[in-house]
Amino acid sequence: MHEIVDFRTPDTWPNLSEFEAGMDQNSPDATSALAGRTIALHYENGRVAEYQLGERELSWTVRSGEPPRPGWGPYSAPYVATEFAPELFYVLSRDDRAGAPKFVISVLDLAAGIATTIFGEVTSTEGRGSLEVHFEHAGIGSPSERRHERTGVMDGKRTLWRYSDTHLYEHIYVNAGTFGWHAVTGPEQGAAEIVPFRAYQIREDIILMWFREGYWTLTASGLMDLSDMRLAISGWGWDFRGRKPRGALTLLGARGVLLGEVTYPQV
Structure with a gap:
């Protein structure tokens, strides 16, 4: 017999720390492979910013042009990086010094000489809080006419991701701007959302995915390899229940399977 799993309203979902445990x-x-390196990013809007990476902390400094948001001065923060594929690094950082956290998340493709950065800032911690996010593209070391383009390659796909023996999630990619998830097993079982989504083509089978949670003041970004169905992802933003910054320094991973793909008829 099939187990009956009822829909869970968000007010019954576990706290972030509870469902992430394990x-x-x-x-x-x-990886510490970037430690000791200085990487100049030439953004399409003319800004030049510089990453200086240590063993555990980085600085991100605007050398010319305007900052990504008003009030962004020199940014120094702990970071975590993983080499998702040869010469392809996913770098996550969070700066809490000003109270409301700022996030700089970058995909650095050193082989192709291009990068994509996601800038995030918690602009209010009142009530549920608010989170601003935007994307920028850059050449590494010099300006580039190439960029990671948005893609609809995930449209219609359904995937199943196993984060642990107990955490199993299905992803439903409705279209290039809409995404659904639900918890098949684990502490969030029964929870589900349809939320805003973006995907960028990083390499032939590697996608940068991003989505914004509807209930939590939280967004998630990560790299997905469709050739061997693996995922590296982090949620980041504001934990309004715990009244504290959340994520970006915890990198989760999952192994997946492609459940199928829907092709809509022409109408």
């Missing part, structure tokens, strides 16, 4: 079973290895 979820790191398939997390990718962190």
Whole structure:
């Protein structure tokens, strides 16, 4: 017989720390391969910013042009990085010094000489809080006419991701801007959402995915390899229940299977 699983309203969902416990079973290895390097990013809007990476902390400094948001000065923060594929790094950082956290998340493709950065800032911690996010593209070392383009390659796909023996989630990619998830097993079982989504083509089978949670003041971003169905992902934003910054320094991973793909008829 099939187990009856009822829909869970968000007010019954577990706290973030509760459902994430034990979820790191398939997390990718962190790397210090970028330590000691300085990487100049030439953004399409003319800004030049510089990453200086140590063993555990980085600085992100605007050398010319305007900052990504008003009030963003020199940014220094702890970081975590993983080498998702040869010469392809996913770098996550969070700066809490000003109270409301700022996030700089970058995909650095050193082989192709291009990067995509997601800038996030918690602009209010009142009530549920608010989170601003935007994307920028850059050349590494010099300006580039190439960029990671948005893609609809995930449209219609359904995937199943196992983060641990108990954390199993299905992803439903409705279209290039809409995404659904639900918890098949684990502490969130029965929870589900349809939320805003973006995907960028990083390499032939590697996708940068991003989505914004509807209930939590939280967004998630990660790299997905469709050739061997693996995922490296982090949620980041504001934990309004716990009244504290959340994520970006915890990198989770999952192994997946493609359940199928829907092709809609022409109408």
